[in-house]
Amino acid sequence: MNRELGPEQRTPVIAIVGRTNVGKSTLLNRLAGKRLAVIADLPGTTRDRVFASTSWQGRELIVVDAGGWQAKPSTILDEMVKQQAEAAIAQADAIIFLVDACQGIVTTDEEIADILRATDKPVVLAVNKIDSAKQANQVADFYHLSMGKPIAISAYHNRGIGELMDAMLVFLPPSPPSLVEPEEAKLAIVGRPNVGKSTLLNALMGSQRAITHESPGTTRDSLDAVVRWNDKKILLIDTAGIKRRGRVGVGVDYYSMLRALQAINRCDIALLLVDASEFITAQDMHIAGYIVGFGKGIVLLVNKWDLVPQAQRREFKQHLEQRLKFMPYAPVIYISSKLEQNINKIFPEAWRVWLERQKRLPKSEVDAVVKEAISSHLTPRKGSKRLRITQAYQDEARPATFIMEVNDPQLVHFSYQRYLENKLRLKFGFHGIPLQLIFTKAVRKSDKKGQARA
Secondary structure (H helix, E strand, O other): OOOOOOOOOOOOOOEEEOEOOOOHHHHHHHHHOOOOOOOEEEEOOOOOOOEEEEOOEEEEEEEEEEEOOOOOOOHHHHHHHHHHHHHHHHHOOOOEEEEOOOOOOOOOHHHHHHHHHHHHOOOEEEEEEOOOOHHHHHHHHHHHHOOOEEEEEEEEOOHHHHHHHHHOOOOOOOOOOOOOOOEEEEEEEOOOOOHHHHHHHHHHOOOOOOOOOOOOOOOOOOOOEEEEOOEEEEEEEOOOOOOOOOOOOOOHHHHHHHHHHHHHOOOOOOEEEEEHHHHHOHHHHHHHHHHHHOOOOEEEEOOHHHOOOOOHHHHHHHHHHHOOOOOOOOOOEEHHHHHHHOOHHHHHHHHHHOOOOOOOOOOHHHHHHHHHHHHHOOEEOOOOOEOOOOEEEEOOOOOEEEEEEEEOHHHOOOHHHHHHHHHHHHHOOOOOOEEEEEEEEOOOHHHHHHHOOO
């Protein structure tokens, strides 16, 4: 059943719009809490839209870096970047208009402001690169753009980001109550175009519920279907194929990709479908990265396995292991959607991963595992300063997220982070689930007492 995503299902989209080199990529990375976009002091570094999942005040959001805007493109590539930005604006629920305090208002800023006013979409003007209080007076100049009150920020130094995001939330609909039953698992079928997603949905449903065709991109929207399996309720979400970012068009294809990312954000478990006849492509890895970035469970489905000769199957599995070594915890099922081979293994495996995602661990057990890991392998150090982990516990709200209170987060090395993750997996499992370890500066006891008295 093809249906529109209602407000209870859609994840709001915020587009970051502005001319080249004003700091859009830096802002996106700041909001996402990790480095996603390439940052350089060169105009036009971001050529394609970059998507990131984030949350603010408990509200899940998708943020899009629209690429550098040029009102009068001088090359075909510049024209494509402009079209990308226009598509991002068209699909956004709200817009951050980013300008550069150091350069002041330029002609392109005024042209962008005129275009944004014509959209009738909520826009918040953010003046970037206000790196100190002394520069605050530069913000007043931007009232001339007639885009409302400018908000002073420094994406690089993390100044004013809270005020900016609070202003954005005013324009978004309130988060509706969840309509999903606690025992309902939400599975999203994702993958490149023409790998057999709709055929798989039909096989899982046992009836023709989605249109299937051999031309890529037949499914342009998301399809929801509810199925009962062993007295359990499962919501299946079929999505449009996710193309490489540079090949996503400005119309239907962009909309399809956005809806696919929203489906990943909605789901508990992503069923990543790949085509065995093409081995593992860079785009398969790119989609897997989106799933991991969203913190969702994953089951890898290798489709069209019947087309792979027996002599090549061992080589394929080795290739698969090498290409997806960043998620060795993901279970793999080799299937043929068309012949319905091994289809019966999908729901049991997906449900197992779903149950892993529901795990809630006592704080004392998590802390004990981390302390034991530290005693077996000393924490890293820089000079005379060594990393100290004062306590560790599972985050109450986010599945498979662990908080590590430390003396200095800058002392954490990625190899030691991976070591701790492996220790947590060895003890607690989390089969098919990406773990996130967040290192935060511990609050001293004297500070806690002062806060309590206040």
